[in-house]
Every structure is written in structure tokens, then in C-alpha cells.
Amino acid sequence: MKRKLQAAAVMLIFGGLKLPLEQHVTHDLRAMRLVDEPLHMGVEGNMGQMGLAATFGGLRGLIATIFQLRAHVEFTRVNWAEVDKYYGFVTQLQPRVARYWEEASWHMAYNAASYYLYNEELKPALRGKLFHDYVQRGNDILKEGLRLMPDNPRLWQKLGDLHWNRSKDYKASGDAYLQSFKHGGLNFTERFAAYAYAQSNDPESWKKGYAILKRLYDENKATPGLIEFLKLLEKNLHIAPDMRIPDPDPAKQAPKPPTGPQR
């Protein structure tokens, strides 16, 4: 009995002493981005996260992968509601993985939206509405991911792509690309931001786009696309002729007809 009491005492003393140590190690591992930090998702969201963490422990990645494969099966069956549902589970299980947010958004804004846009069994008005609804859904998914990871360049880049390709909101696209570049995105995101600004209807955005493209031009980083958009902005902003770049307009190529559904 004496030994059992000793054992209980050791357990409790060690238990009390280990807590600060565990706190320290957990803090270190979170700083190294190896262990997830608790997310700021509101009370309900945090309770959900707590439940998931406690219930699945280290198997959340595995379960998320299984749900992702399930979503892929539904994608092959063109069952968009189920795809959305399964990706909802996946992003809840692994909210810090940008790839899952990106894929969820891509399925909605590109695959589902295009599916309805080109579905000839539906009335034109309904096709348009469903297209816009699914593009909006993709947009909302990316924004939800960015709410949790506001410094993720990849998600900002995908938001820029989405505004450019799907909603044609070039000002928003430029802003998103610029955010991507500011958060460590690849160099082309800055150039794309300027291209998007150049296509918007907002004179303030033109000025921002011009500033970026002119700087890149002066740094000898000009590409045919850059020169084309820079010349467009010079015209739109009525830049004095002596301030304009000397390059001729790049040769225009006739656009090829689209060969399939717009993606």
C-alpha cells in the first residue's frame, strides 16, 4: 500500500510539474508551424475544433484525406452539393492547409460554375444564376480560408485568379494579386496585379498599375505583355508623349477561339 501511495504522489507531483514544460514545448512546436495553433473561430467554432482535436487526435490528416477522396468521387459524379459538403469537412479538419481551401474553391468556382453555365438542359436565366452562385461560393471559400490565414500568398493569388477569370472584377483581382506579392508570392503576382488594374474601370487603379509596370520597365523586366498593358495605361492616363515608353506596340495576335468550356 505504501508503494501505491508513493506512486500516486509521484504521479501528481510530476503531473503538476510537467504542465509548464508541456506548455513550453507546445509553444515551440507551434512557433515552428508543426503543431496547429488554436484558431480564432468564435466560441462555436473553437468548441468544434476542440471536439475534433480531442476526438481524432493525430488522425485528422488521415480523416481529411479520406473525405477529400470521397469528394473526388462525388466530383466524378458531378454531384456538386456533396463535393461542397465533403470539402467543408476537409477544411474544418485541416483549416491551416491552404491547398484544401484552394481545391474547395476551385471545384465550386470553376468546375461547378462551368458545369451549370454549359448545361443546355437548364433555362438560360437559371444557368447564369447558378454560374454566379457557384463563383460566389468559390469566392466565399477563399475568403474564409484567408480569414484564418491572412498572410498566405497562395490563397491571395487564387483569389486574384478567380476575380480575373470568373467574376471579371479586375480591381479586386489586382488587389488580391498585390496582397499575394506583399505576403511573399512569386514575382509574377505583382505584374499580374498591374495587368488586372490596367483592365479595371477605376482611374485610381490605373495609376497603381502604371506605377508598378513603369518601375518594372525601368528595371529592364519588360515582357511583351507588360509593354502592351503599359501602353494601354499610358493612353488611359493621358501620359505626355515624351514620358511614354519608346517601344512599339507589340504585334497583336488574333485570339484563338476557345476550344472547350472556360476553366
Added chain:
Amino acid sequence: MTQDSPSSAAASAAPVRFSPRRVWTLAYATMTQLMRMKILPFLLVFCALVALIGVGGSSVVNPEQQLSSFKSMSLGVLQIFSIVFGIVATALLLPKDLEDRTLYTILSKPVPRFDYVLGKLLGVLMLIASGLVIIDAVLSLILWTQQSGLYDAYLFQLHQTKQDTPEAIAQVREIVARQGLTWNLHWAVWAIFLKASVVTTVALLLSCLASSTLFTIVITFCVTIIGHGEALIREFVFQPHLGSTTKRIATLVLAAICPDLAQFDIVDSVANGEIVPWAAVYDMTGIAALYMTVYLFITHLVFVEKEL
């Protein structure tokens, strides 16, 4: 009336010292005993399953997704395998030794109970480690094969769609290199081993306290589940404005009893391409060693007084 000779009296009075060789013999015997429980065929089936997942995962969208899903799936299964094996094998050991009377044969010799407990634990851990090494080798091979194949296939796809700009190629190369075979995969397997070792030590402790195998298995699973949420319980303890005193005391006791197993959960991060620095490996190894030492000491205190 007989009298003991001075030398034999001295021998019986002298405490039997800890012997690493004896512990090794016990560990080896435990490993052999567990091998006879058909663990190896199970491992082979597991490896075949992993290989099938690796080959069958080609329906997904891009190389990053495919490599990441493969790692996530196989490391997750590995985690289940090691924990379930650690708990069940440990829970079975003591009752089996009692049933076979092996325990009495061993302890009737000058074998300290601590040596016996340590030998049993090492035997289970050695088998888990061997299994993980085999599977790690298979995983590495599959990942390496997939990685090179996927890189070539994706480049070909980019070339066909005329999107093979230097930036796109560099991005694909970076993604495949990060998600492919790196040292991080082995550190993830090491973290799985550490977690399984802690859980196995807890199972051994409970096995010494328990009266049945089922009790040990069920309670160890409960501790494992709570252990994964221990960080959340601990954070509740450190928030002074939350909950009543009774709740806080109950939470404190729960946090004190259970190990924090979430500290070894780097598998998801590794599957998503995060790099594991040496500091993280030291942290995890150190805390696992501490848990195991203390739980083993408590096991010794319980087992030394146990009526067999």
C-alpha cells in the same frame, strides 16, 4: 538445526543489481513471444495496402495533392498501427505470463521486478521500432518512385497545354521537392514511434494496476484520446477566469495524469510539406523520454508491491 554458511547468507542478503544483459534477454524473449503472435504477416499486409494506396491514388487532381494524400494516408495508418499494437500487445503480456506461469518462473530466480518490467517494455518497443523501420523503408521507396514519375508527367502535361513557362516549371519542381521524399518523412515516423512508446508505457502502468486485459485496453485508449486533447485542458487550467474551483481542480487532475500526445502530432504538417527542424526533434524526444522515465518509475512502484 541447520545454519546457513556465511557466504550463502551474504549472497541471500545482497540485493540483486540491475543488469542490462538480463533486461536484454527479457526484451528479446518478449519480442520473440510477440513475433509468434503473427505480427510479421500483418506488417506485410499493411505494406501491400500502402503500396495499393500509392498506386491507386492517381485519380486525384495534381502531383502535390497526390503526394500529400499518400503521405497523409500512410502516416495516419502507421500511427493507428503503432498505437493499437502498443496498447494491445502490452495489455496481453502480463496476463499471458501469469497464465503460462512464465512470470513465476522468471521471478523465482534472482530477477528484480524492475528488470522484468523494463524488459517487457523494451521488447514491445523493439518490435514497434522494427515494424516502423520496415514500413518507413517501403514508404520511402514508393514516394521516391512516385515523385519522379509525377514530375515528368506534370511537365509533359504543362508542355502539351503550352503552359511550360520557366516560372511554372520552377513552381512544380519546388512543390514536388517539398512534398516528395525528404528527411521530414523519417522524422514523422520517429514522432509516431515516440507517441507509441509513451502510450505503451502508460499501457504497462495500467496493466500493473488492472485486473483484466480488457480494462487495460479500454482505459489506455481513453487516456490516449484525452491525451490528444490535453493541450486544450491545460489551456483551460491556465485561464484564471474560466470555470468554478471544482471544475478547475478536476481539470488540473486530468491534465496532470494524462500525457500531452498532441506534441507528437507533426504528421499532418509533414504531409503538407512543412520542414521539421532539429529543435523540434530534440523537444519531442526529450519530453517522450521524460514521460517514459516517470511512468516507468511509477510502474515499478506499483509492480514491486503487486501480489502475484
